[in-house]
Amino acid sequence: MDDGHEKVVETVLAGNYVEMEVEGKPKNVKSTISNFFWHGGSAYDAWFSCSSNQVAQVLLTLPYSFSQLGMLSGILFQVFYGLMGSWTAYLISILYVEYRTRKEREKADFRNHVIQWFEVLDGLLGKHWRNVGLGFNCTFLLFGSVIQLIACASNIYYINDNLDKRTWTYIFGACCATTVFIPSFHNYRIWSFLGLIMTTYTAWYLTIASLIHGQVEGVKHTGPAKMVLYFTGATNILYTFGGHAVTVEIMHAMWKPQKFKAIYLWATAYVLTLTLPSAAAVYWAFGDSLLNHSNAFALLPRSPWRNMAVILMLIHQFITFGFACTPLYFVWEKAIGMHECKSMCKRAAARLPVVVPIWFLAIVFPFFGPINSTVGSLLVSFTVYIIPALAHMFTFRSAAARENAVEPPPKFLGRWAGTYTINVFVVVWVFIVGFGFGGWASMTNFIHQIDTFGLFTKCYQCPPQLPPSPPLLNATAPITSPANTTHFQLLGSTHFHKP
Numbered sequence: 001m002d003d004g005h006e007k008v009v010e011t012v013l014a015g016n017y018v019e020m021e022v023e024g025k026p027k028n029v030k031s032t033i034s035n036f037f038w039h040g041g042s043a044y045d046a047w048f049s050c051s052s053n054q055v056a057q058v059l060l061t062l063p064y065s066f067s068q069l070g071m072l073s074g075i076l077f078q079v080f081y082g083l084m085g086s087w088t089a090y091l092i093s094i095l096y097v098e099y100r101t102r103k104e105r106e107k108a109d110f111r112n113h114v115i116q117w118f119e120v121l122d123g124l125l126g127k128h129w130r131n132v133g134l135g136f137n138c139t140f141l142l143f144g145s146v147i148q149l150i151a152c153a154s155n156i157y158y159i160n161d162n163l164d165k166r167t168w169t170y171i172f173g174a175c176c177a178t179t180v181f182i183p184s185f186h187n188y189r190i191w192s193f194l195g196l197i198m199t200t201y202t203a204w205y206l207t208i209a210s211l212i213h214g215q216v217e218g219v220k221h222t223g224p225a226k227m228v229l230y231f232t233g234a235t236n237i238l239y240t241f242g243g244h245a246v247t248v249e250i251m252h253a254m255w256k257p258q259k260f261k262a263i264y265l266w267a268t269a270y271v272l273t274l275t276l277p278s279a280a281a282v283y284w285a286f287g288d289s290l291l292n293h294s295n296a297f298a299l300l301p302r303s304p305w306r307n308m309a310v311i312l313m314l315i316h317q318f319i320t321f322g323f324a325c326t327p328l329y330f331v332w333e334k335a336i337g338m339h340e341c342k343s344m345c346k347r348a349a350a351r352l353p354v355v356v357p358i359w360f361l362a363i364v365f366p367f368f369g370p371i372n373s374t375v376g377s378l379l380v381s382f383t384v385y386i387i388p389a390l391a392h393m394f395t396f397r398s399a400a401a402r403e404n405a406v407e408p409p410p411k412f413l414g415r416w417a418g419t420y421t422i423n424v425f426v427v428v429w430v431f432i433v434g435f436g437f438g439g440w441a442s443m444t445n446f447i448h449q450i451d452t453f454g455l456f457t458k459c460y461q462c463p464p465q466l467p468p469s470p471p472l473l474n475a476t477a478p479i480t481s482p483a484n485t486t487h488f489q490l491l492g493s494t495h496f497h498k499p
Contacts, residue, residue: 041255043263045189049250049323050089050267052195054243055275056320057151057313059203060296061236061372062275063282067290068233070223071283077237078275082268084426085241088385089264091392091423092117092247094407097258098395099123101406110252112340114184114330117248121387124395133387138331140379141246142358144324147371148317149173149362155310155317157459158297164459166363172314173359179322180329180351183344184253188322195319198312203274205309209300210281219287229291231433231441232373238434239376240275241268242384249327258407294368328354364456367449374446377438385430389423 066074099120100110117137122130153168163171182188224230247264251257283290286299293299300306329351333339338350365371396402402416409419 041253043254043256043259045192046250046254046260046263047267048192048196049188049253050243050247050264051270052192052199052316053246053250053320053323054267055199055203055240055271056195056316057148057155057368058236058240058372059199059206059275059278060151060155060313061294061368062240062279063206063286063296064290064294065233065236066279066283067221067223067288068229069237071221071280073224073230074233074237074279074283075276077234078240078272078279081237081241082272084385084430085243086265086268087422088388088426089247090261091388092120092384093251093257093260093264095120095124095388095391095395096248096251096260098406100257114339115248115252116327116330118331120248121391125391129391129394133383133391134331136379136383136387138328140375140383141324141328143361143371143375143379145176145321145328145358146361146365147368147375148321148324149176149358150366150368150371152176152314152317153362153366154295154368155297155313158295158302159307159310165366166456166458169359169362169366172318173355173362176318176321176325177352177355177359179318179325180348180355181344182322182326183347184249184326184330188253188319191319191322195316198316200274202309202313202316203278205305206278206296206300207281209303209305210278210285213285213300215285216287216289219285219289221283221287223288228441228444231437232370232445235373235376235434235438235442238385238430238438239372239380241271242376242380246323246327249330261407294370325354325358366457367446367453370442370445370449373438373442377435377442381430381434381438385434386427389426393420393423 062074062078069077096115100115103110103123118130118134121133149169149172152172153165156168156172157163157165224233247260251260254260278296282296282299286293289299290296297306297310329347330339332354333341333347333350336350338347341347341350396405396416402408409415413419414421
């Protein structure tokens with residue numbers, strides 16, 4: 001009986017899924033090369049997309065979180081939130097398959113339509129769930145894109161400090177606007193692959209460079225020192241493993257989306273091999289100095305290896321900007337009736353207004369590091385943890401819904417009772433610890449940054465501009481660089497007093 005049921009599900013799911021493929025037409029060399037680099041819908045493509053998207057600029061802020069949490073708590077929170085994020089990504093994939101199967105049984109055609117999370121909520125639970133999901137998801141993705149722009153400006157400054165970070169934000173905002181020309185997640189095959197190579201290089205550069213550098217003189221590891229810092233660091237890790245707000249769009253780009261179930265778990269397992277060694281090594285080497293430097297690049301000396309890591313992260317942040325912004329493009333296209341337009345140029349022009357508020361907010365709140373925790377506590381906690389867990393419980397609350405579920409929970413999880421128990425734990429934990437304590441701590445820290453630096457600050461955590469020395473002294477004065485300057489340690493301090 002079960003085998004027959006699975007065959008029916010397979011037929012319903014896979015039979016109609018050919019959006020981006022052209023069948024029945026001869027393939028030439030050009031189309032073959034184009035498909036190889038441009039058209040991706042396999043399970044491997046989904047894994048690359050999830051792995052590449054999950055850890056980007058946050059890789060550079062995790063050592064900062066370790067200085068707030070301490071070594072042991074930092075490691076434990078990464079593993080814990082990694083597993084919790086994989087669980088809710090699994091729930092989202094189950095709900096997507098349930099929704100898609102129901103709609104295709106009703107003869108719905110998705111060949112020119114990308115299914116999104118709010119539509120899944122609408123189809124399964126109604127318009128109120130849709131509105132809540134749409135609000136949280138769009139706001140999170142908006143600020144996720146903002147964070148990528150802020151990170152671009154923060155990183156490039158450590159190669160070229162002739163321009164301030166705000167000017168770099170203007171420049172990279174224009175560069176990232178070119179993502180309007182990428183049609184969908186189906187077309188991120190080569191970018192996801194390259195993006196993962198870039199983060200892998202950067203993670204191991206941070207690890208090896210820190211170990212070679214050794215511990216700075218008088219290094220201290222006092223974390224956790226304050227409760228507000230502790231929960232700020234914890235929420236940054238919550239944000240790190242909450243990158244699956246684009247799960248539905250990635251699944252929709254797959255030829256067989258039912259294969260997604262365990263992909264996010266494997267992506268998380270790989271990401272942990274990058275985040276744990278790099279964060280631990282940088283924290284071991286620099287200790288409490290990281291409390292004043294939210295970007296790990298700031299403490300490592302200039303070298304060709306560091307410059308390469310910065311350049312690769314800049315390219316990767318461009319890719320991640322596209323990942324975060326593409327679902328927003330889809331929502332905007334649907335709102336103005338352009339989503340099924342065949343002309344990519346018209347769609348690209350229609351998408352441009354989405355970039356403007358992202359550009360503006362990156363200039364208003366350039367607080368690289370603290371903004372991650374704020375977004376994590378207020379938006380990620382609901383978008384990718386609480387809402388998916390609640391949606392799964394309400395979708396299958398009736399005996400009939402559980403009996404007819406396309407993908408019932410596996411036996412090793414305890415079937416429905418075990419699934420409901422895990423969901424309740426996720427909701428309670430994230431609401432109290434992530435949203436409650438995390439929201440209090442991250443907002444306190446965020447407000448402190450505004451009080452210290454102000455909105456629209458020109459160069460967040462930059463060294464102060466020293467007055468020019470007299471001509472005779474200037475000839476022998478050493479040149480200081482942001483990486484080695486100590487004058488501004490208190491300027492970016494997350495200790496709660498004015499510098």
